[in-house]
Amino acid sequence: xxxxxxxxxxxxxxxxxxxxxxxxxxxxxxxxxxxxxxxxxxxxxxxxxxxxxxxxxxxxxxxxxxxxxxxxxxxxxxxxxxxxxxxxxxxxxxxxxxxxxxxxxxxxxxxxxxxxxxxxxxxxxxxxxxxxxxxxxxxxxxxxxxxxxxxxxxxxxxxxxxxxxxxxxxxxxxxxxxxxxxxxxxxxxxxxxxxxxxxxxxxxxxxxxxxxxxxxxxxxxxxxxxxxxxxxxxxxxxxxxxxxxxxxxxxxxxxxxxxxxxxxxxxxxxxxxxxxxxxxxxxxxxxxxxxxxxxxxxxxxxxxxxxxxxxxxxxxxxxxxxxxxxxxxxxxxxxxxxxxxxxxxxxxxxxxxxxxxxxxxxxxxxxxxxxxxxxxxxxxxxxxxxxxxxxxxxxxxxxxxxxxxxxxxxxxxxxxxxxxxxxxxxxxxxxxxxxxxxxxxxxxxxxxxxxxxxxxxxxxxxxxxxxxxxxxxxxxxxxxxxxxxxxxxxxxxxxxxxxxxxxxxxxxxxxxxxxxxxxxxxxxxxxxxxxxxxxxxxxxxxxxxxxxxxxxxxxxxxxxxxxxxxxxxxxxxxxxxxxxxxxxxxxxxx
Numbered sequence: 001x002x003x004x005x006x007x008x009x010x011x012x013x014x015x016x017x018x019x020x021x022x023x024x025x026x027x028x029x030x031x032x033x034x035x036x037x038x039x040x041x042x043x044x045x046x047x048x049x050x051x052x053x054x055x056x057x058x059x060x061x062x063x064x065x066x067x068x069x070x071x072x073x074x075x076x077x078x079x080x081x082x083x084x085x086x087x088x089x090x091x092x093x094x095x096x097x098x099x100x101x102x103x104x105x106x107x108x109x110x111x112x113x114x115x116x117x118x119x120x121x122x123x124x125x126x127x128x129x130x131x132x133x134x135x136x137x138x139x140x141x142x143x144x145x146x147x148x149x150x151x152x153x154x155x156x157x158x159x160x161x162x163x164x165x166x167x168x169x170x171x172x173x174x175x176x177x178x179x180x181x182x183x184x185x186x187x188x189x190x191x192x193x194x195x196x197x198x199x200x201x202x203x204x205x206x207x208x209x210x211x212x213x214x215x216x217x218x219x220x221x222x223x224x225x226x227x228x229x230x231x232x233x234x235x236x237x238x239x240x241x242x243x244x245x246x247x248x249x250x251x252x253x254x255x256x257x258x259x260x261x262x263x264x265x266x267x268x269x270x271x272x273x274x275x276x277x278x279x280x281x282x283x284x285x286x287x288x289x290x291x292x293x294x295x296x297x298x299x300x301x302x303x304x305x306x307x308x309x310x311x312x313x314x315x316x317x318x319x320x321x322x323x324x325x326x327x328x329x330x331x332x333x334x335x336x337x338x339x340x341x342x343x344x345x346x347x348x349x350x351x352x353x354x355x356x357x358x359x360x361x362x363x364x365x366x367x368x369x370x371x372x373x374x375x376x377x378x379x380x381x382x383x384x385x386x387x388x389x390x391x392x393x394x395x396x397x398x399x400x401x402x403x404x405x406x407x408x409x410x411x412x413x414x415x416x417x418x419x420x421x422x423x424x425x426x427x428x429x430x431x432x433x434x435x436x437x438x439x440x441x442x443x444x445x446x447x448x449x450x451x452x453x454x455x456x457x458x459x460x461x462x463x464x465x466x467x468x469x470x471x472x473x474x475x476x477x478x479x480x481x482x483x484x485x486x487x488x489x490x491x492x493x494x495x496x497x498x499x500x501x502x503x504x505x506x507x508x509x510x511x512x513x514x515x516x517x518x519x520x521x522x523x524x525x526x527x528x529x530x531x532x533x534x535x536x537x538x539x540x541x542x543x544x545x546x547x548x549x550x551x552x553x554x555x556x557x558x559x560x561x562x563x564x565x566x567x568x569x570x571x572x573x574x575x576x577x578x579x580x581x582x583x584x585x586x587x588x589x590x
Contacts, residue, residue, distance in 0.1 A: 059087075059089075059090045059091020059092070059093075059094050059095070060091065062087050062090050062091065062094075063087055064080065064083035064084045064086075064087050066087065067083040067086050067087055067090075068083055073487045073489075074487075074489045074492070075489075075492075101459075101463070108349070108350055108457070109346070109350075109381075111350075111353055111382075111383050111384070112353055112354075114354075115354075115383050115384050116340065116353075116354035116355075116384060116534070117341070117384075118339060118340045118341060118504070118533060118534025118535070118559055119559060120504055120505065120508055123508060125388070125558075125559055125560050125561075126511075126558060126561075127391065127558060127560055127561035127563065127564065128401065128515045128558065128561055128563075128564045129391050129392070129393060129396065129561060129563030129564045129567060130391055131391055131393060132391045132392050132393025132394070132395075132396065132563060133392070134369035134370055134372065134373035134390055134391070134392035134563075135217050135218050135369070135370050135373055136393075136394055137155075137156065137157035137160065137218050137366055137369070137370065137394060138157050138366055138394050138395075139157075140155075140157050140158050140161050141161075142158055142161075143167070144162045144167040144168055148176055149310065149583065151168070151173070151176060152176060152177065152180055152310030152311070153310040153363065153581075153583055155363065155364040155366065155367055156218060156219070156222060156313060156314060156362070156364070156366075156367040156370065156371075157218070157364075157366060157367070159173065159222055159313055160218045160219070160220070160222065163206075163210070163220060163221045163222070164210070164215060164220070166210070169203075169207045169221075170202075170203040170204075170206040170207050170210075170220075170221030170222075170223075170265060171200065171203045171204055171207055173203070173221065173222075173223060173313075174199050174200060174202075174203040174221075174223045174265050174267060175200075177223040177267050177311060177312055177313070178194070178196055178199065178223075178267055180309075180310060180311045181194060181267065181268055181306070181311045181312075182194070184289075184309060184311060185311075187287060187289075187292055188286060188287050188289060188292075188296075188302075188305045188306070188309065188311075189271065189283055189284045189285060189286050189287060190270055190271050190286050190287075190296070190301070190302035190305045190306045190311070191268050191269075191270060191271065191302065191306070192228040192238055192240070192268075192269045192270065192271050192281075192283065192302070193228070193235060193236060193238075193268065193269040194267070194268050195232075195235065195266050195267055195268055195269065196267075198235075198266070199223065199265050199266060199267040202260070202265040202266065203221060203223070203265050206220055206221035206263050206265065207221065209263075215263075216261070216262055216263030217262055217263060217370065217374075218370040219259065219262040219263050219264040219370055219371065219374060220262070220263030220264075221263060221264075221265060222263070222264050222265065222313040222314070223264075223265045223266075223267040223312055223313050224259065224264050224265065224266060224267065224312050224313050224314045224315060224316070225266070225267060225268040225269070225270040225302070225303060225306050225307070225311070225312040225314075225315040225316075226253075226256060226266060226268075226269055226270060226303075226315065226316050227269075227270055227272050227300050227302065227303050227315070227316055227317050227318055228240060228269040228270060228271060228272055228302070229272055229276060229318060229348055229349035230253040230255060230256055230269075230316065230347060230348050230349075230358075231249035231251060231252055231253045231256075231347040231348070232249065232252055232253070232256060232266070232269065233249060233250055233251050233252045234248065234250075235248065235269070236248045236269075237249050237269065237349075238269075238281075238282070239272070239274070239275055239276070239349050240271060240272040240273055240274045240275065240276070240281035240282065240299075241274040241275050241281070241282060241470060242274070242282040242469050242470060242471060243461060243466050243467075243469050243470065245282055249347070251347060252347060253345075253346065253347025253348055254344045254345075254346045254347055254375075254379045254381060254382070255316060255343060255344065255347075255348070255358055255375040256347070258374050258375050259316075259371075259374055259375065261374075262370075262374040264313075264374070267312060268306070268311075268312065270301075270302030270303050270305075270306050270312075270315060271283065271286045271301050271302030271305075272298065272299045272300060272301055272302060272303075272323075273286075273298035273299040273301055273472070274470050274471055274472060274478065275349075275351065275458060275470070275478055276298075276299040276318065276320065276323060276349065276351045277298060277299050277472075277477070277478050278295075278297075278298040278299060278301075278472060278477075279295035279296050279297055279298040279299070279301035279327070280295070280298075280471055280472045281301075281471065282471050286298075286301035286302050286305050287305065288305065288330055288331055288549060289305055289308050289309035289331065289584035290308070290331065290332060290544075290548055290549045290550060290584045291547060291548055291549050294330075294549070295330075296327050296330055296331050297326040297327040297329070297330040297331070298323060298326065298327060299318075299323040299327075300315075300317025300318060300319070300323050300324055300327050300328075300335075300361060301327055302315075303315035303316065303317040303327070303361045304317065304327035304328055304330065304331040304333045304335070304361050305327070305331055307331075307333050307361050307362060307363060308331040308332050308333050308363070308584060309583075309584050310363075310583070314360055314361065314362045314363075314367055314371055315360070315361045315362075316358060316359070316360060316361070316371075316375075317335065317358075317359060317360075317361045318348065318356060318357065318358050318359070319337045319356075319357050319359065319531070320351050320352045320355045320356050320357075320450060320454075320531065321355065321447075321450055321527060321528055321531045322521075322522075322527050322531075324336070324337045324357075324359055324361060324539070325337065325521050325527065325537065325539045325554055326521070327361075328361060328539040328541075328552070329521050329539055329541075329550075329551065329552055329554075330549065330550070331550065332541040332549075332550030332552070332577075332582065332584075333361050333362065333363060333539075333541070334361070334362045334363065334364065334365050334367070334368060334538070334539065334540055334541070334569065334573070335359065335360075335361050335538070335539040336359045336360050336361075336362075336368040336372060336536070336537075336538050336539075336562065336565070336566075337357055337359050337531075337536055337537045337538075337539075338357055338358070338359045338372060338376075338536050338562060339357075339388075339534055339535065339536045339559050339560045339561075339562065340354075340355070340357055340384070340534030341384050341385055341386045341388075341534065342357075342372075342376055342377075342385075342386065342388060342390075342536075342560065342562075343357065343358045343359065343372070343375050343376060343385070344358075344375075344377070344378060344379030344381065344382040344385035345357075345358060345382045345384070345385070346379050346380075346381025346382045346385075347381065350457050351453070351454050351457060352449070352450050352453040352454050352457070353384070353453055353457075354384075354449065354453060355449070355450060355453070355531050355532065357531075358375065359372070360372060364573070364578075365538075365540060365566055365569040365570045365573045366394050366566070366570065368538075368562075368566060369390075369392035369394070369563075369566060372390060372392075372562060373390055373392075376388075376390050388560045389560075390560075390562065390563065391563045392562070392563040392566055393563065393567070394570075396563075396567045397429055397430065397567060397570070397571060398426055398429040398430060398431040398567055398568050398570075398571040399429060399430030399431070400430060400431070400432070401426075401430075401431045401432070401515045401516065401564065401567065401568065402431070402432045402434050402513070402514045402515050402516075403426055403431050403432065403433055403434065403514060403515065403516050403517065403518050403555075403568065404433075404434050404435075404436035404510065404514040404516070404517045404518070405423060405433055405434070405435065405436065405517065405518050405519060406435060406436055406437060406438070406519070406523075406524075407435065409519050409520050409523040409524060410423070410520060412520070414545060414546065415520065415545065415551050416520075418542050418543045418545065418551045418552075419520050419542065419551075419552075419553045421542050421543060421575075421576050422518065422540070422542045422552070422553040422572045422576060423518060423553075425571055425572045425574075425575035425576055426518065426568060426571055426572065428575065429571035429575070431568065431571070434513070434514055436510065436514065436517070438524055438525070438526075439506065441499075441503075441525070442499075443524070443525025443528055443529050444525070444528070445496050445499060446496060446499065446500060446503070446525075446528045446529060446532050447528055448485075448488050448492065448493060448496045449493070449496055449497065449500065449532065450528075451481060451485040451488060452485060452488050452493050454478075454481075454482065454485070455481075455482045455485035455486060455488075458478070458482055461479075461482065462479075462482045462483055462486070467479035467482060467483070500532050500533075503529050503532060503533055504532075504533045504534075507529070507530070507533050507535065511558045515557070515558065515561075515564055516555050516556060516557045516558070516564060516565060516568055517555065517556040517557075518553055518554075518555045518568070519553065519554060519555075519556070520553065520554070521539060521552070521553065521554040526554075526556065530556050534559065535556050535557065535558070535559060536556070536557050536559070536560075536561070536562045536565060537554050537555065537556045537557070537565070538554065538555050538557070538562070538565035538566065538568070538569045539552055539553070539554045539555075540552050540553060540554075540555070540569040540572050540573055540577070541573075541576075541577045541582070542572060542576045542577060543576060543577070550582075552577075553572070555568050555569065
């Protein structure tokens with residue numbers, strides 16, 4: 001596919017960055033149930049919904065003509081005799097599905113038995129960065145500014161220094177961020193739930209502990225925000241959807257517990273596009289703080305918008321296929337998508353069990369390291385999670401690193417010149433730029449994995465008709481996508497999964513000769529293929545477009561080698577983005 005065409009296509013239908021736009025397809029009677037759906041169960045869209053038996057859904061009304069129509073959906077072709085035989089026997093298969101739907105209750109916390117592992121059999125991990133403590137942030141002696149806006153936009157290294165040196169208390173810093181959240185949410189629409197009371201208790205604990213000589217580390221007393229698909233016991237977690245806006249979990253997500261243990265202060269649950277797609281949620285559209293006329297992109301919409309505009313010290317986002325990358329690109333934040341499995345997802349909404357990842361969204365590259373260190377490691381609640389070492393060296397640069405790129409990826413008239421500044425910055429920092437090419441493979445086919453898993457995760461919304469309640473109802477939105485994805489054939493999904501393995505093998509060989517890849521964030525199938533292979537990525541802002549909104553690039557690294565990505569990102573940030581203070585341009589954001 002022509003790179004420029006591919007870029008425009010991805011930017012068009014991946015602006016929300018979670019799935020692909022597909023043609024409209026009406027639901028069939030076999031996929032719908034009575035509209036009288038139990039309200040308590042509907043608050044948990046991951047649960048299976050009951051289906052009333054119509055007495056005619058076990059195949060008696062399936063004719064050869066029905067099979068002929070279905071062939072078009074599956075991309076196969078049968079003879080009249082074959083169709084007649086299928087029509088005679090298909091009832092048993094339909095009956096199996098109906099029995100499963102009617103008799104099984106599968107909560108959202110139930111993972112599939114097949115668990116994805118990004119490490120190929122016999123493959124050894126070969127991270128390039130093998131030393132460095134992620135909690136060792138760059139030294140700073142900057143005194144506490146008198147301007148609250150400067151404090152709000154400071155790095156974690158600076159905030160941590162001011163708290164530890166008692167130039168500001170966690171209570172004072174928390175109050176500052178809470179005030180900014182209240183002031184600017186009317187423009188950004190990024191806050192789902194303000195955690196004021198509990199945040200002040202956490203801040204007071206942090207100050208008390210520091211006064212008693214206990215320091216938990218660089219996140220001690222730092223206020224932060226969580227994407228509102230991470231459970232908080234006793235406080236609603238809405239998934240951005242009207243169908244679950246009153247959902248109150250009984251337990252807390254593993255990553256939130258770990259950040260609390262690190263001393264961080266949770267001040268807000270931040271918006272996401274409904275069910276982790278886009279920037280439209282039941283409270284409206286989350287806006288880009290640099291340009292309030294456009295959305296912040298998604299689905300980690302509120303996390304990126306709040307972090308960019310200095311409403312939190314940092315945030316957590318999640319990515320299935322671009323949901324950290326896209327809003328970071330739009331809002332000018334640094335977004336780190338960790339290697340699949342590094343960060344546990346128990347207590348997080350499941351969209352796609354074999355692709356979902358949780359990672360930090362920050363204002364400064366070095367800020368990502370201590371956050372990732374705090375949430376790193378296996379948890380019993382996530383069977384895909386693993387414990388792997390994390391090495392990050394804030395003093396290391398890009399010298400000697402081999403970075404793959406393709407000049408054709410950077411051909412866009414407006415954004416290409418910005419992206420090439422990042423390439424030039426790496427070259428100037430001593431990295432070796434190596435031209436690479438990717439196979440002309442049908443990368444879009446990999447979307448069927450995402451679509452199938454997502455449709456299964458939210459089956460009850462489709463079967464109960466409650467998908468009609470979601471705010472976004474366009475052809476590319478979840479309701480239509482969930483419905484039509486039930487027509488993805490099972491054998492085709494297996495074939496695409498085999499293609500996924502082929503991609504894993506291919507990129508394993510690519511990384512034999514390079515340490516990372518730098519590319520436009522939506523170049524030539526990289527967004528879906530590298531999410532499917534599980535490789536980590538780092539999105540870094542580079543400069544402003546003519547519209548005044550930020551733009552950046554994405555780097556992809558070896559498995560479990562996030563430290564190398566941070567080395568590269570630091571070189572770009574220093575040379576391109578941090579050449580002067582960068583705050584959102586809107587006067588309302590001051």
